[in-house]
Every structure is written in structure tokens, then in C-alpha cells.
Amino acid sequence: MRILITGGAGFVGSHLGDRFLSEGHRVVAMDNLITGNINNISHHAGNTNFEFIHHDVSNYIYVPGEIDAVLHFASPASPIDYLKYPIQTLKVGAMGTHNALGLALAKKAKFVLASTSEIYGDPLVHPQVETYAGNVDPIGPRGVYDEAKRYAEALVMAYHRTHGLDTRIVRIFNTYGPRMRLDDGRVVPNFIGQALRGEPLTVYGDGKQTRCFQYVTDLVEGIYRLLNTDFHEPVNIGTTQELTMVEFADAVNEVSGNTAGIIYKEDLRIKGDPQTRRPDNTRAKQVLGWEPVVPLSDGLKFTIEYFRKVL
Ligand code: NAD
Ligand code: UDP
Numbered sequence: 001m002r003i004l005i006t007g008g009a010g011f012v013g014s015h016l017g018d019r020f021l022s023e024g025h026r027v028v029a030m031d032n033l034i035t036g037n038i039n040n041i042s043h044h045a046g047n048t049n050f051e052f053i054h055h056d057v058s059n060y061i062y063v064p065g066e067i068d069a070v071l072h073f074a075s076p077a078s079p080i081d082y083l084k085y086p087i088q089t090l091k092v093g094a095m096g097t098h099n100a101l102g103l104a105l106a107k108k109a110k111f112v113l114a115s116t117s118e119i120y121g122d123p124l125v126h127p128q129v130e131t132y133a134g135n136v137d138p139i140g141p142r143g144v145y146d147e148a149k150r151y152a153e154a155l156v157m158a159y160h161r162t163h164g165l166d167t168r169i170v171r172i173f174n175t176y177g178p179r180m181r182l183d184d185g186r187v188v189p190n191f192i193g194q195a196l197r198g199e200p201l202t203v204y205g206d207g208k209q210t211r212c213f214q215y216v217t218d219l220v221e222g223i224y225r226l227l228n229t230d231f232h233e234p235v236n237i238g239t240t241q242e243l244t245m246v247e248f249a250d251a252v253n254e255v256s257g258n259t260a261g262i263i264y265k266e267d268l269r270i271k272g273d274p275q276t277r278r279p280d281n282t283r284a285k286q287v288l289g290w291e292p293v294v295p296l297s298d299g300l301k302f303t304i305e306y307f308r309k310v311l
Contacts, residue, residue, distance in 0.1 A: 007074035009036035080185030093148025173238025177216030178306035204267035215299030
């Protein structure tokens with residue numbers, strides 16, 4: 001297959017590209033580098049199965065030749081990124097998704113939308129099952145991201161129902177691994193950067209809020225299986241190992257050998273921090289036969305090794 005990955009120079013997009021290339025496919029990475037990094041794909045220089053197109057997908061997308069699948073992963077993803085780029089975030093979720101769908105329709109390609117657990121907002125149902133419609137404040141600070149992704153899901157289903165486009169929606173829960181930006185403000189690079197500098201880890205609020213962290217190769221495996229399955233409803237992909245931020249900080253300190261402990265801080269970034277988040281991943285198990293396999297201690301070890309090199 002020849003696969004277009006929008007956001008292909010980002011954290012997740014670049015790992016997806018690696019996977020599809022390793023399976024013998026051709027990859028076109030399209031990215032405007034707003035939050036991505038060309039270094040994430042520089043190891044493919046000279047590989048004739050790999051192309052990079054510098055383009056903002058919120059503008060009309062032109063790609064010559066056949067395309068068999070469009071994986072739409074372009075979007076700022078970290079809270080500080082989408083606060084810095086609120087309009088670009090709304091545009092790439094709306095116009096970017098529309099352009100990517102239009103291209104898939106013209107090329108008769110399969111389509112995968114990178115959606116997010118954030119579509120559940122600050123959830124009132126726990127764990128979050130795909131049939132739960134969420135609790136999102138459209139005009140809250142996170143609304144630019146959450147509502148862009150909710151609109152994107154609506155548009156994907158409209159293309160599927162109206163045009164019969166062969167679509168998929170993956171609702172991604174917190175994912176970590178090498179190639180995250182050290183300064184992207186998300187908890188994993190923050191904590192690891194602090195641990196490697198021997199500083200206390202900054203736990204926001206009372207640290208009782210929870211997240212589930214999956215290693216990036218587990219996510220990529222889920223997306224790979226989803227593309228090869230005939231299933232059009234959204235699928236949660238995430239681990240069910242739910243940790244408070246205090247527990248997660250302790251885990252990072254333990255694996256990195258940092259003895260500086262933790263400090264509590266007010267989250268000055270953004271209001272409306274979801275207090276709980278855990279996927280019900282029954283659907284992923286049933287439809288894809290997928291379960292995460294990388295233990296947190298291993299995933300953290302690999303990620304810490306990466307950040308040690310870039311620090
Ligand atoms: P990232 O910021 O590393 O990657 C996003 C990429 O998209 C970047 O390379 C950026 O430059 C590119 N991009 C943004 N707007 C663009 C535009 N208009 N045109 C072209 N390229 C554009 O973030 P990530 O963590 O790799 O996230 C990738 C996708 O996965 C996003 O759609 C995100 O919403 C989704 N997601 C990620 C997570 C996670 O935990 N990493 C969780 C849920 C959903
Ligand atoms: N967080 C934290 N310390 C940090 C950065 C984040 O305690 O230095 C917390 C944040 O308040 C949130 C969780 O970590 O509850 C996950 O935040 P992140 O930005 O990684 O992603 P989110 O899941 O909120 O999109």
C-alpha cells in the first residue's frame with residue numbers, strides 16, 4: 001500500500017510511518033511542522049519508499065499518484081500546544097479533516113481518524129465506553145481541541161454514511177514514548193526531564209487525578225490492526241492501568257533513580273483538568289484482538305533512554 005500520514009513528522013505519526021515501512025508499504029508523511037520535528041523522520045532520508053511533503057492540511061491537499069490509505073493524525077495534541085494554537089487546532093480538526101476525507105474519497109482510499117479520549121471531556125461515566133457521549137464544555141479552554149475532534153468524528157461518520165467511504169476512528173488514550181517533545185508540557189516529558197535533571201517532579205493539583213499511560217508501540221499495533229479490520233465505529237485504544245499523578249510520579253522517580261521526590265503545584269496551564277480517565281477497551285479486544293503488552297516500567301525505561309540522549 002501507499003499510505004498518506006498527515007502529522008507524519010509528529011510523535012505518533014512518525015512511529016506509524018516506521019511501522020508501515022517495516023511491513024513493506026510506502027509512506028508519504030505530510031506535515032507543516034507546527035508541533036512536529038523533522039528529526040523524527042530524518043532516519044528515512046534516502047529511502048525511496050518514504051516521501052515527505054511540507055504542507056498545512058487545513059489547505060487543499062494535492063498528492064499525485066495512488067493512495068490506498070489516509071491516516072489523519074495532524075493536530076496539536078498537548079494542552080500547551082493547543083492553547084498556543086487554538087485556531088490552528090480548530091482548523092485542522094475541521095478543514096484538515098475535511099480535506100483529508102476529500103482526498104481519501106478521490107483516491108478511493110481507506111481512512112483513519114486519530115481521535116482522542118478528550119472527546120469524553122471530564123467524564124461522568126467511568127471507565128469510558130465508546131457509547132458514552134462525553135461531558136465537554138464547548139467554550140472552555142480545552143474546547144478548541146475536544147470540539148475539533150468531536151466535529152472531526154461527526155464528519156468522518158458523515159462521509160462513511162453518505163459516500164460509503166471506508167473509514168475508521170481510533171480514540172487514543174494517553175500515549176508516551178521516544179520522540180515526544182521535551183517541552184511539549186505533557187506530564188511524561190515534564191516528569192522525565194525533571195527526573196533526569198535531579199529535580200522534584202511537579203504534580204499539579206492534589207495529584208489524585210488519574211490517567212492510563214500506554215507505550216507508543218502498543219498504540220501503533222492497535223491502529224495497524226484497525227486499518228486491517230472492517231469496523232467503522234470508534235474504538236478506544238489505551239491501557240486500563242489507572243494511576244494517580246502521584247503514583248505515576250513515583251513510578252518515574254523509581255525507574256529513573258531520581259531521589260528528589262515530588263512537589264505539588266497549581267496547574268497554571270489550563271482549567272478543566274479531567275479528574276479521571278480510563279478506557280473500557282472491551283471493543284478493542286473483541287474487534288481487534290488487541291491488548292497492550294508493554295509494561296509501564298519497560299516503556300518508561302525506553303523513554304528515559306531517549307530523553308537522556310536529547311537532554
Ligand atoms: P504531535 O504534536 O507530536 O504530532 C502532531 C503532528 O501534526 C505534528 O507533527 C504537527 O506538526 C502536525 N500538524 C499539526 N497541524 C497540522 C496541519 N494543519 N497540517 C499539517 N500538519 C500538522 O502530537 P501526537 O501526540 O503525535 O498526536 C498525533 C495525533 O494523535 C493527534 O491528532 C492527536 O490529537 C492524537 N492523539 C494523541 C494522543 C497522545 O497521547 N499522544 C492522545 C490522543 C490523541
Ligand atoms: N500533570 C502534572 N504535572 C505536570 C504536567 C501534567 O501533574 O508537570 C498532570 C496534569 O494535571 C494532568 C495529567 O498530568 O492531570 C496529564 O496531563 P497531560 O498534559 O500529559 O495530558 P492530558 O491527559 O491532560 O491531556
